[in-house]
Amino acid sequence: MPKDEIYRHPVETIEDFCFDQTVSAAFDDMVERSVPGYRTLIANIGPIAAHFLTAGGRAYDLGCSHGAASLAIFQALKENKRKIIAVDSAAAMIDACRSRIAAAGAEQWIETETAKLQDVPIEDAAVIVLNLTLQFIPIAERDDIIKQLYQGLNMGGACILTEKIELAAPADDQLFRELHENFKRANLYSDLEISQKRKALENVLLRESLAMHEQRLYQAGFRQVQVWFQCLSFVSILAIK
Helix, strand or coil: CCCCCCCCCCCCCCCCCCCCHHHHHHHHHHHHHHCCCHHHHHHHHHHHHHHHHCCCCEEEEECCCCCHHHHHHHHHCCCCCCCEEEEECCHHHHHHHHHHHHHCCCCCCEEEEECCHHHCCCCCEEEEEEECCHHHCCHHHHHHHHHHHHHHEEEEEEEEEEEECCCCCHHHHHHHHHHHHHHHHHCCCCHHHHHHHHHHHCCCCCCCCHHHHHHHHHHHCCCEEEEEEEECCEEEEEEEC
16 A cells, blocks of 8 residues: 655645545555544444345445545345445546445446536435545535435435534643544654645635534435434534435
8 A cells, every 4th residue: 555655755836735646556555544543433334234225225425535445345245235326526536436446346236427416416326425525525515415315315315425624712722633633643654744735725715513414404305314323523414214
């Protein structure tokens, strides 16, 4: 697994973070060292999604990156396979995703597409996964996206939404930021790497409060909205239609 050394050396002009070939090459190392509880998160998305797929329908993994959630769902389904649509707007991510799917022998069941999630028609969906995806989309577009996904879900279907949230109290938010940075230091990121990546993400990863995410889901029509996972400021919500 290539190491994430993108911000190891001083950068004179830090550009906005994007999911290009450089990021894709280091992505697996990056996400494990940057997102607390990531392996636990992925390991549980599979069985949760499989629960909602038992009666039929499709799974959509929107913003699939290298396909970790798609493959977790595929594996959790065992012999009861269902169609999984894995979508990402970054070609470099989809290329890596396709390689992972091929290595797992899952091409028959996992279909990949390079597209913006807003442009993907959602049909016969039992599960929609947005795993650290919505946070990279402009806030003004998020209400319409969630409404669109709700419309494409079958009754009783679920949306699994994982986000890095902003805590309501500034003191709490600052504490969790410091704890997250300590997590990165424990995973051998330097202070320079942490600060440069934070600068690169500040106009790209746009956090909202947990209450805002819950409100948006309820307003779209979801009848049950519950947090099923949290590690520091990383939260995953299960919303059921």
